Amino acid sequence: MNQKTAKPIRSLLITHGQLGLELKDIAEKILERNLDIETISILWGEDGSRILSKIEAFMKRHSDGPIVIFTDMFGGSPSNVCFPFISPDVEVITGINLPGLLKFLTYREKEIPFTELVQIIRKGAIDGINVMGEYLGEKSHGRRKS
């Protein structure tokens, strides 16, 4: 998994319900361009074998390069169905949020190792979570009423 990212990395967003579609839609509006992210929306009670088939179809279509799969929650069905697909060229990042997705979209074309890229995305997602009261206190911007 140490190859350079010579071309844009493929990505798949697998979530409970329409969450992935909404994340993609918002990211497109922010960046003002269409994104080639594919999504799989897992509906309540949906047959697991159908979901696996969709993921397998994606993998077959994009077997020529590295892939990042984003899921919305570690331990949830979107994440659990991905385990069989993890390989040196395929990584899964769970708990994705808008900052993490934007990090991916702004770094995917940089020539950095795949392993480094996934760590950058993870950090971007985690750094996007803040307790605003603490944050403003630390920054001392004087915008917090005391």
Next chain:
Amino acid sequence: MVEEKVEISNKLGLHARAAAKLSHLANSFQSDIFLIYNSDRVNAKSLLGILTLAASVGTSITISAAGKDEQEAVTTLADLFHRKFDEEN
């Protein structure tokens, strides 16, 4: 090094779409470009870095560039602020 202080005059401040425009534009220059806001200094080429400033309307920010195209970079980015990121008339 070239620096210019600009006021954030668009109502939503340096929100996601504005930050995306700003970082996209900053990435078109070779110079190192930073935004300085109070005690914070972030890379103007980083969308998420810009968002961490949480900079709101009515406040000022300093654009600082160093490199071959530093003057053009500062002038171009400052113009985006003056145009309110093309969000408002």
